Amino acid sequence: MKALPADFYERPVLEVARELIGCTLAHDGAAGVIVETEAYHESEPACHAFVGLTPRTRTLLGPPGRAYVYRSYGIHALFNAVCEPDGVGAAVLIRALDPLAGVDSMRSRRARTVAAPPREVDLCSGPGKLTQALGITLAHNDGSLCGGPVLIGERPEGRRAPELIAARRIGISRAVELPWRFCAAGSRHLSRPPGAL
DNA sequence: CATGGGATTGACT
DNA sequence: GTCAATCCCATGC
Numbered sequence: 001m002k003a004l005p006a007d008f009y010e011r012p013v014l015e016v017a018r019e020l021i022g023c024t025l026a027h028d029g030a031a032g033v034i035v036e037t038e039a040y041h042e043s044e045p046a047c048h049a050f051v052g053l054t055p056r057t058r059t060l061l062g063p064p065g066r067a068y069v070y071r072s073y074g075i076h077a078l079f080n081a082v083c084e085p086d087g088v089g090a091a092v093l094i095r096a097l098d099p100l101a102g103v104d105s106m107r108s109r110r111a112r113t114v115a116a117p118p119r120e121v122d123l124c125s126g127p128g129k130l131t132q133a134l135g136i137t138l139a140h141n142d143g144s145l146c147g148g149p150v151l152i153g154e155r156p157e158g159r160r161a162p163e164l165i166a167a168r169r170i171g172i173s174r175a176v177e178l179p180w181r182f183c184a185a186g187s188r189h190l191s192r193p194p195g196a197l
Numbered sequence: 198c199a200t201g202g203g204a205t206t207g208a209c210t
Numbered sequence: 211g212t213c214a215a216t217c218c219c220a221t222g223c
Contacts, residue, residue, distance in 0.1 A: 038204070046204070056219060073205050074216030080204085093204055114207075128205050171204055191205095200222085210212075 001026060001153035003146045006065035013039045013083040013090040014180065020081065020092055021184050022161050024153040027134040030105050032097025032124050033156065035184040036191060038169045040080070042089035045174040049089020059142045061089045067150055069131070069141040076128030079136050081145055081152060095170075095181075097124035098189045099133075100156070106133035126191040162187070167194035 001024055009016055017039035024031050042049035042061075048070070049057045059068045060082060068080040068091050080091035099106060099120060110118045110133050124130035131137070136150055145152045155161065162184035169181045170192060183194045 040204075048204085051220070054220075070204090071217060073203060074218075076205050078204060095204085126205070169204070173203085198223090200220105202220095203218100206215095208213090 001031070001151065001156075003151050003153050006063075006144075006146050009064035009081060009083045009145075010085055011083065013041050013092060016081070016083045017092045017180065018164060018182050020094070020152070021164055021182055022155045022159065024100060024156060025079075025094060025097060025130075025134065025150070026101075026153060027136055027140075027150045028102075028105070030102030030134050031100045031153075032130065032134075033100055033159070034094055034096075034152075035098050035162070035187040035189050036094075036096035037182050038093040038095060039180040039182075040091050040093060041084075044178060046169065046172040046176075046178075047089060047091075057089060060091055062086060062142070065145050067136075067140050067143045067145055067148070069136065069138050071138060072128065077131040077137055078127045079131050079140075079150075093127060094130065095127045096187075096189050096191045097130050097133075098184075098187060099123050105135075109133055109135055121188050125189050129191075165194045166197070168197065 040047040063086040084090040166179040167181045
């Protein structure tokens with residue numbers, strides 16, 4: 001799998017969020033096709049970088065092409081790709097994957113917190129689920145996405161670019177009206193079906 | 198220094 | 211549908 005170059009991320013975060021649908025996310029022998037993303041930008045209050053530079057947002061405001069991984073609800077690690085030029089706080093949250101490789105290791109990692117054997121469709125159908133399935137942790141924060149252990153690669157050969165659906169972002173309380181969530185149309189691996197705008 | 202709120206998930210009623 | 215788990219850190223006194 002060929003990794004996307006760093007300059008792919010040094011562009012408007014909405015473009016990157018759309019174009020990452022259909023690309024692959026891989027770590028430690030497991031990989032999936034990205035089917036759901038959300039864009040965040042420092043100009044709107046749902047973005048962590050809205051408040052400016054703090055210890056938490058250091059990575060988010062840093063150079064593009066790196067991982068921004070943070071803890072959510074005290075429990076889950078959420079994975080983002082940092083975008084736009086160094087100094088601009090913007091990132092794409094990866095919310096769901098269509099499992100492509102290493103399904104067995106995904107299943108065993110997910111089984112540590114799920115009582116029933118997880119179905120394939122539930123392995124990566126959420127931002128906290130996919131980091132667990134791939135073994136991505138807070139230790140990967142600020143790591144390169146082009147040469148690090150966590151890689152984002154081009155769309156697999158022979159796989160068509162999916163049709164996109166825009167929707168409102170999930171689980172936020174501010175700037176809820178922005179249609180900055182992007183889904184692969186018809187995917188069975190989404191965290192939630194996209195609603196009407 | 199104390200408090201409160203999450204870019205969530207899974208179990209339970 | 212409801213609810214607890216559990217940590218980082220921004221905010222306010």
